[in-house]
Amino acid sequence: xxxxxxxxxxxxxxxxxxxxxxxxxxxxxxxxxxxxxxxxxxxxxxxxxxxxxxxxxxxxxxxxxxxxxxxxxxxxxxxxxxxxxxxxxxxxxxxxxxxxxxxxxxxxxxxxxxx
Amino acid sequence: xxxxxxxxxxxxxxxxxxxxxxxxxxxxxxxxxxxxxxxxxxxxxxxxxxxxxxxxxxxxxxxxxxxxxxxxxxxxxxxxxxxxxxxxxxxxxxxxxxxxxxxxxxxxxxxxxxx
Numbered sequence: 001x002x003x004x005x006x007x008x009x010x011x012x013x014x015x016x017x018x019x020x021x022x023x024x025x026x027x028x029x030x031x032x033x034x035x036x037x038x039x040x041x042x043x044x045x046x047x048x049x050x051x052x053x054x055x056x057x058x059x060x061x062x063x064x065x066x067x068x069x070x071x072x073x074x075x076x077x078x079x080x081x082x083x084x085x086x087x088x089x090x091x092x093x094x095x096x097x098x099x100x101x102x103x104x105x106x107x108x109x110x111x112x113x114x115x
Numbered sequence: 116x117x118x119x120x121x122x123x124x125x126x127x128x129x130x131x132x133x134x135x136x137x138x139x140x141x142x143x144x145x146x147x148x149x150x151x152x153x154x155x156x157x158x159x160x161x162x163x164x165x166x167x168x169x170x171x172x173x174x175x176x177x178x179x180x181x182x183x184x185x186x187x188x189x190x191x192x193x194x195x196x197x198x199x200x201x202x203x204x205x206x207x208x209x210x211x212x213x214x215x216x217x218x219x220x221x222x223x224x225x226x227x228x229x230x
Contacts, residue, residue, distance in 0.1 A: 004157070037221075043203060045158070045221035091157050102148065102171055103207075103219065105157030 002027050004094050006106035013082045014114050020067075021077045021109045023092030029053075033095040034068065035103070036077045040088040048090070051075065079111075087113045117142060119208050119222035127228045128196050136191040136225045140208030146170075147189040148219070149181060152203040164189050165211050193227075201229045 003026045013019035025034070036048040051059045051068050058066050063083075067076045079086055092106040120139045128134050140147050146165045150158035160173035164183035178194045187208075193200055203226050207219040 042223055043205075043226075044223040045205065045207075047219075093157075102160035102163065102173060103150075103158070105159070107155070107157050 002029075002094050002096070002104045004092050004104050004106040006092055006109050008109045009107070010110045010112070012112040012114055013079070013086075015082055015084060017082055018078060018080045019082055019111065021079075021090050021092075021111070023075045023077070023106055025073050025075065025092070025094050025104075027073070027094065029096065034066075034075045035093040035095065036064070036066070036075075037091045037093060037105075038086075038088045039091060039108070045091070049077065082113050084113050084115065087111055119206055119220050121204075121206050121222035121225050123225060124223070125226045125228075127230060129230050130196055130198060132196050132229075133192065133194045134196060134227060136193075136204050136206075136227070138189045138191070138206030138208075138222060140187050140189070140206075141220045144208035144210055144220070145187050146209045146211045147183060147187065148207045148209070149189070149191045150205040150207065151175070152205055152224070154202070158205055161191070196229045198229050201227060203227075 005024045032053045034051045037045045038048050049059050049061045049064050063080045065078045089108045091108045093103045119141050122137045148163040149161040152158040161175050162172040163170045167183045180192045183189045203224045205224045206222045209219045
């Protein structure tokens with residue numbers, strides 16, 4: 001069974017600084033997707049960044065980037081130039097290959113941004 | 116373009132009662148998935164509906180059932196409520212066709228409290 005582990009229940013970062021959130025996963029599949037979702041107090045899950053396992057290049061979306069290590073089954077999120085609006089719960093998630101839409105989520109990391 | 120909408124936003128029930136939660140998918144989406152997010156946890160997949168049929172199901176008892184209507188909207192029904200059913204219920208919509216099923220859009224959820 002697929003499992004997603006986030007070992008950092010809470011993290012904090014100074015405004016304008018950089019922070020890295022960790023995620024590891026377990027799968028026997030070779031093709032899959034990995035995601036980072038942000039959940040602010042509004043409760044809506046907002047997609048931050050997506051990585052296809054077959055792509056070696058790490059995904060980047062503006063201030064957000066990932067370090068995808070397929071062999072190590074590691075998928076960390078780096079937030080650069082942190083802003084107050086980045087404060088939220090962050091969930092790492094795994095999606096099985098095409099045809100299966102059930103996401104497997106980690107337990108989340110609460111990020112606090114200190115002004 | 117309206118995103119995924121869920122109703123109601125909050126709901127309070129007592130043990131043994133039945134509840135129905137509703138979800139309207141993002142315009143153009145044909146697939147609806149439901150997730151349960153207990154306090155302090157990541158969301159867990161309940162089931163997915165496509166073409167008015169349950170396509171996949173997670174590890175949830177038969178007390179959890181659903182329905183999808185011809186307009187792609189969906190309902191989640193929970194019978195014989197238990198205290199442990201208290202959670203945020205999230206709906207996510209997507210397109211089933213290959214290459215798009217990883218693009219899930221989430222609603223803001225229904226917070227269910229069972230007393």
